[in-house]
Amino acid sequence: MYLTDDPIDTRALLARVLRSSDGAYVLFEGVVRNHHEGHAVESIFYDAYRPMAEKEIDAIVRDIAARHPDVALAVVHRLGHLVVGDSSIAIVAAAPHRAEAFEAARMMIDRIKETVPIWKKERGPSGEEWLGWQGSGRC
Amino acid sequence: MPAMKVRLLFFAVLRDITGADARELVLAEGTTARDVWQSLRGELPKLADYVQPPMIAVNETYAEPETVLREGDELAFIPPVAGG
Numbered sequence A: 001m002y003l004t005d006d007p008i009d010t011r012a013l014l015a016r017v018l019r020s021s022d023g024a025y026v027l028f029e030g031v032v033r034n035h036h037e038g039h040a041v042e043s044i045f046y047d048a049y050r051p052m053a054e055k056e057i058d059a060i061v062r063d064i065a066a067r068h069p070d071v072a073l074a075v076v077h078r079l080g081h082l083v084v085g086d087s088s089i090a091i092v093a094a095a096p097h098r099a100e101a102f103e104a105a106r107m108m109i110d111r112i113k114e115t116v117p118i119w120k121k122e123r124g125p126s127g128e129e130w131l132g133w134q135g136s137g138r139c
Numbered sequence B: 001m002p003a004m005k006v007r008l009l010f011f012a013v014l015r016d017i018t019g020a021d022a023r024e025l026v027l028a029e030g031t032t033a034r035d036v037w038q039s040l041r042g043e044l045p046k047l048a049d050y051v052q053p054p055m056i057a058v059n060e061t062y063a064e065p066e067t068v069l070r071e072g073d074e075l076a077f078i079p080p081v082a083g084g
Helices: A010-017 A050-067 A098-115 B012-018 B033-043
Strands: A024-031 A043-048 A072-078 A080-083 A087-095 A118-124 A127-130 B003-009 B022-028 B055-058 B061-063 B074-078
Touching: A010 A024, A010 A072, A010 A087, A024 A098, A043 A072, A050 A072, A050 A098, A072 A098, A087 A098, A118 B012, A127 B012, B022 B033, B033 B055, B033 B074
Parallel strands: B003 B074
Antiparallel strands: A024 A087, A043 A080, A043 A118, A072 A087, A118 A127, B003 B022, B055 B061, B055 B074
């Protein structure tokens, strides 16, 4: 399971992957920020096509694992209502050496943003907006 | 003409626009995902400008707009994704 409705436990995530042969891990967390394209943001609602998102993330994990066989990976994405400062996603990439850990973690977040069916609705003082819907989602 | 049932799922902005999580459609055989999008556009003024459908998923897998739907399929239009 890569999706959760609860706050992300990064220690548990790290414990799942870190091996005694690892010399480094990269922990990436995406957090809700208080602004976007000039608008103040107070909170974000994350929605997902859950079964498909699980499959898409799994395919990405498997692909990166195939490209970086020495890297151990873990990822969790939080859904629901998050406020400024909350972590929306955490990725751990552990490896014997740091270069692969950095590369795998970077590839993971980039690929997740491209294809995984997850959406966010930003809420702020000026209203709500689904990101990416060319402004017409603003209401 | 033979008919088939397809489940259409709505997420994110499309759920807000339609006011529903899903719909059961009864479609003529040969109906494509694009046909369903054009039908939605005709019904919902907020979609009128979107001549091209967004990304499409059939049975939880990305698919082309010209995909011909089958009895029991689960269809979803995928607005621009924004995970992370």
